[in-house]
Amino acid sequence: MKHPDDDLPAFVNGTLHASEREAIQTHLAGCEQCREEVHWLATLREQMQNDPLPAVNEMGMARLMKAVRQEEKPTATSAPGWWRGALAAAVLVVVAQFGVIAVQWQPDTVYRPLGETVQSPRIQVRFAETATEIQIREVLERIEGQIVEGPSALGLYRVSVPDDASVQAAAETLQAAGDVVEQAMVESAQ
Amino acid sequence: MTDSVAEEQALLQAVADGDQRALQTLYRRWQPRLQYYVQSRLGGDAAAAQDVVHEVMLDVWRQAGRFEGRSKPLTWAMSMAHNKLVDYLRKWSREDSHDNVPEPEDHDEGDTAAAIQGSQEAAYLHHCIRQLPDGQRDAIQLAFFDDMAYPDIAEVIDCPLGTVKTRIFHARAQLKRCLSALMKGLCSLDEPDGCSPRPS
Numbered sequence: 024m025k026h027p028d029d030d031l032p033a034f035v036n037g038t039l040h041a042s043e044r045e046a047i048q049t050h051l052a053g054c055e056q057c058r059e060e061v062h063w064l065a066t067l068r069e070q071m072q073n074d075p076l077p078a079v080n081e082m083g084m085a086r087l088m089k090a091v092r093q094e095e096k097p098t099a100t101s102a103p104g105w106w107r108g109a110l111a112a113a114v115l116v117v118v119a120q121f122g123v124i125a126v127q128w129q130p131d132t133v134y135r136p137l138g139e140t141v142q143s144p145r146i147q148v149r150f151a152e153t154a155t156e157i158q159i160r161e162v163l164e165r166i167e168g169q170i171v172e173g174p175s176a177l178g179l180y181r182v183s184v185p186d187d188a189s190v191q192a193a194a195e196t197l198q199a200a201g202d203v204v205e206q207a208m209v210e211s212a213q
Numbered sequence: 214m215t216d217s218v219a220e221e222q223a224l225l226q227a228v229a230d231g232d233q234r235a236l237q238t239l240y241r242r243w244q245p246r247l248q249y250y251v252q253s254r255l256g257g258d259a260a261a262a263q264d265v266v267h268e269v270m271l272d273v274w275r276q277a278g279r280f281e282g283r284s285k286p287l288t289w290a291m292s293m294a295h296n297k298l299v300d301y302l303r304k305w306s307r308e309d310s311h312d313n314v315p316e317p318e319d320h321d322e323g324d325t326a327a328a329i330q331g332s333q334e335a336a337y338l339h340h341c342i343r344q345l346p347d348g349q350r351d352a353i354q355l356a357f358f359d360d361m362a363y364p365d366i367a368e369v370i371d372c373p374l375g376t377v378k379t380r381i382f383h384a385r386a387q388l389k390r391c392l393s394a395l396m397k398g399l400c401s402l403d404e405p406d407g408c409s410p411r412p413s
């Protein structure tokens with residue numbers, strides 16, 4: 024039998040069909056060269072898999088679910104087609120801006136007023152590394168808060184609440200959720 | 214494997230019916246793998262990879278109803294990630310230009326398995342994987358990190374089965390060459406391009 028060289032990686036990663044697998048095993052029993060190659064490929068695979076998968080990106084999920092909810096709105100209206108199109112475009116702009124902000128927002132800009140527009144007070148939050156998305160969602164629902172920016176390079180998020188007057192209380196509620204929130208503070212509006 | 218495929222098909226069906234929780238479950242299952250694949254292809258740029266993965270998962274939400282079950286759900290999502298990656302790279306003019314590097318034909322590699330067994334030697338391997346042309350790195354990574362079958366890899370990177378085999382074949386040879394050169398001291402980790410494929 025010719026050396027089944029092309030099939031050895033699939034043999035090593037366990038994706039060969041049973042019959043092909045058996046044929047390779049039979050070949051390996053009598054072929055030192057292919058046994059060595061299998062050993063090398065298995066070592067290669069093992070080393071590659073030593074590299075851990077990243078943890079689930081909880082804020083990425085929050086961002087996705089926000090985009091999904093925003094997408095639902097246009098289809099829920101009974102507005103004429105052109106209006107729906109305009110809304111959809113607006114949503115795309117929001118998503119695009121959010122993407123840019125998520126990359127570019129730096130924490131050193133946190134205490135500066137943002138342009139000329141009057142901003143509602145925001146809460147600056149750092150979530151605990153161990154917090155799950157469900158915990159984060161639950162704690163945000165408690166204050167009816169929404170993530171509006173982030174994460175910054177330091178992992179900070181900006182959260183808005185519907186009522187400006189309750190922003191301090193909301194920050195305290197977040198801070199009290201110690202296993203989910205590492206730090207929550209109202210941004211000073213200058 | 215088969216169980217998770219059936220589960221994910223059911224989840225996709227639920228997503229097609231507008232179930233946001235099902236989308237969250239799929240996100241938990243897929244995002245790390247998608248992120249790893251995209252990020253390694255973007256030279257470690259985590260933020261850009263997050264943007265690409267976001268778009269992929271948004272398309273999962275939008276297009277779940279169009280999933281035909283001809284491939285595994287994760288393979289379908291990975292192929293969307295690959296397409297977005299290609300678009301992204303094209304947009305930023307970072308399209309790989311050395312995908313068709315000619316392959317030298319020598320085979321004097323010595324004991325390359327030993328070269329990657331120690332922990333310090335793992336750095337060699339990482340270095341050599343980074344040196345691979347993108348097409349080869351994609352194929353070898355999907356084969357050995359994601360344990361994908363050749364036909365699934367072909368679907369993800371959108372090329373014929375024969376191309377997958379060829380790329381994996383060349384990647385193996387190139388990795389051996391690179392590791393062997395490092396072991397013999399012909400190049401070092403300090404010269405980033407010292408172990409790259411030879412120019413034609």
Ligand SMILES: [Zn+2]
Nearest residue numbers: 026027054057
């Ligand atoms: Zn053989």
